[in-house]
Amino acid sequence: MAPQRFHEQFDQIQRSLPDVPLAMGPDDSAEFIYEKGVVLARDGEEAQVVEDAVRTHFTATEGLTADHVRRAGPRANRSGITRIRVGDPGEGGRAADHAVAGALRALRETEGRAGRRLVSRNHVVSIAVNACPGDEPVPAPRTGPANPAAAGTAYDPARAVGVLVVDTGLTHDYRSYPLLAHTEGDLQVRETDEDGVLQQYVGHGTFIAGLVAAVAPNTDVTVRGTLNDAGAILESEFGERLFDAVEDGWPDILSLSAGTSNGRVDGLLGVAAFMDELRSRHTLLVAAAGNNASAAPFWPAAYAALPEHADAVLSVGALRGDGAFGACFSNHGPWVTAYAPGERLVSAFTGFGTPVPYVYQHSTYEACRYGFSYSCTCRSPRHTGVLSEERHAAPGKPDQVMFEGLASWSGTSFATPLAAGLVAAHMTANQLTDPRAAARQLLAGNAEFAEVRGVHVPALLPPTWRPVPVGAA
Incomplete structure (x- = not known):
C-alpha cells in the first residue's frame, strides 16, 4: 500500500x-x-x-x-x-x-x-513525487554563507557556458542574489496564495540556478518555468514542452530535476522524440535520479544506462550531508552515473526585500521512513504540515516560517545542478566546448567515492562545498 x-x-x-x-x-x-x-x-x-x-x-x-x-x-x-x-x-x-x-x-x-x-x-512527471517529507525548504540566515560557496572563476561572456534549467520559474526578486546577475528566464507565474503565503515548490528553479552559478560562475543560466504548476506535468505535454524550452537554441547543458518511474526499462514514450533529437545535438542532459529511495529506473535520468543515450545523459543521485554515503531518499542503481551532495544545501530562494511566509505541507517523521539511522531530512528539522494533518482525525496546527532570501533544501533536485555546474566549470577550466567530452573527462579524473547501499560510487564534490555533520538518530 x-x-x-x-x-x-x-x-x-x-x-x-x-x-x-x-x-x-x-x-x-x-x-x-x-x-x-x-x-x-x-x-x-x-x-x-x-x-x-x-x-x-x-x-x-x-x-x-x-x-x-x-x-x-x-x-x-x-x-x-x-x-x-x-x-x-x-x-x-x-x-x-x-x-x-x-x-x-x-x-x-x-x-x-x-x-x-x-x-x-x-x-x-514531477519534481517531488514520493520525496522524503523533510525536502521542503528551511530558512537559512540571510547573512550566512551559501553552500557551496561561490567559486572564484570570473565571468567572461565570450566564453560563458550555456546552462538551461527546466523547472519552476524564477522568483520575482532573484536578481537580489549577486550570483544570479547573469541569469535570465521565466518568472514564476504565481508565487503566493490569497493570504500572501508562499506556495509549494515556488523557488525551486531559483534555488537550482543559484547552485549552478555558485559552482560555475562563468555560466549563462536560463530558467524555463515548464513546471510552474506545482512541479507537475503530464508526460503527453512534457515532451512538447521540452522542445519549447530549446526552441531558441540548444544549450551546452540542460539541468533537469524532474521525472517519473514507469515500471519499465525502455524510457518514456512521451519524451522519446525529444531524446532522439538530443542524441543528434551537442547538449548534455544532467538529470535527477529521483527521491523515491528506489532502484527502479527514474526517467529521463535512467536514459544514462541505455547505450544509445549514455553519452548524452548524466544521471545524478544525492549524497547525505557529510558526502560519505547516499542520502536516505536518493534513488540508486546501475543507471545512476554519479552522486553529488544533496542534503542541506544553501542557495537563493526568495524574500530578499520583504520576508515571505511559508506554511509546511508535510510533517516530518519520528524516525527515517527508510530505516536509516543518521539524522536525515525525514525527521529533522521537525515540523508539522498541512497535507499530513488533513489526513488525521484530530489535525494539529501546521508550522509557519519566514524566508528572507536564502534557504536550506535537500533532494536529488539539488545534487543535479551541482553536477551540471561541475561539468560547466570543467569546460571553462580546460577551454572545452563539448559538454559531453567534459563530462567524460570529469568522471575519468574524479578521485572521490562514496558508499551507496553497499556499493562504491563516483562522488562529485564541488571544491567550495562544505560537509554538514550528520548525527545519529
Whole structure:
C-alpha cells in the first residue's frame, strides 16, 4: 500500500491538475501517478493499431461498445504522441483504473511481434513525487554563507557556458542574489496564495540556478518555468514542452530535476522524440535520479544506462550531508552515473526585500521512513504540515516560517545542478566546448567515492562545498 507521503503528494498534484483525473500505479503502490482512462501511442499507423487492438479487446472481454475507444489528442505535435481515451476517468478510485490496465494487456502480444513499445500510461512527471517529507525548504540566515560557496572563476561572456534549467520559474526578486546577475528566464507565474503565503515548490528553479552559478560562475543560466504548476506535468505535454524550452537554441547543458518511474526499462514514450533529437545535438542532459529511495529506473535520468543515450545523459543521485554515503531518499542503481551532495544545501530562494511566509505541507517523521539511522531530512528539522494533518482525525496546527532570501533544501533536485555546474566549470577550466567530452573527462579524473547501499560510487564534490555533520538518530 502507498505510504501516507505519497497520498499527500497525490492530493497536492491532483489539486494542481484539477481537470485531469489521476490514478496511482501500477496498483495501490507508490511507484508513479498517471492520467486515468487514457493511454499514449505514437501518431499515425501505431495509434491506429492501438485503437483497433484496444477496441477489439474491450468489445470481446468487457462488453463495451466500439466507440468507447477514441482519440483524445493532442495530435501533430513535435513529440509525435496521441492520447487515446480507453475508459471513463470517473470510474474507480485512485488505485482502480482497470480500463488502462486492460488496454496495456491488449497490446502485449502486438508489441512482442513489433519488437517495440506501442502503448503507455500517461504518467505525471514531477519534481517531488514520493520525496522524503523533510525536502521542503528551511530558512537559512540571510547573512550566512551559501553552500557551496561561490567559486572564484570570473565571468567572461565570450566564453560563458550555456546552462538551461527546466523547472519552476524564477522568483520575482532573484536578481537580489549577486550570483544570479547573469541569469535570465521565466518568472514564476504565481508565487503566493490569497493570504500572501508562499506556495509549494515556488523557488525551486531559483534555488537550482543559484547552485549552478555558485559552482560555475562563468555560466549563462536560463530558467524555463515548464513546471510552474506545482512541479507537475503530464508526460503527453512534457515532451512538447521540452522542445519549447530549446526552441531558441540548444544549450551546452540542460539541468533537469524532474521525472517519473514507469515500471519499465525502455524510457518514456512521451519524451522519446525529444531524446532522439538530443542524441543528434551537442547538449548534455544532467538529470535527477529521483527521491523515491528506489532502484527502479527514474526517467529521463535512467536514459544514462541505455547505450544509445549514455553519452548524452548524466544521471545524478544525492549524497547525505557529510558526502560519505547516499542520502536516505536518493534513488540508486546501475543507471545512476554519479552522486553529488544533496542534503542541506544553501542557495537563493526568495524574500530578499520583504520576508515571505511559508506554511509546511508535510510533517516530518519520528524516525527515517527508510530505516536509516543518521539524522536525515525525514525527521529533522521537525515540523508539522498541512497535507499530513488533513489526513488525521484530530489535525494539529501546521508550522509557519519566514524566508528572507536564502534557504536550506535537500533532494536529488539539488545534487543535479551541482553536477551540471561541475561539468560547466570543467569546460571553462580546460577551454572545452563539448559538454559531453567534459563530462567524460570529469568522471575519468574524479578521485572521490562514496558508499551507496553497499556499493562504491563516483562522488562529485564541488571544491567550495562544505560537509554538514550528520548525527545519529
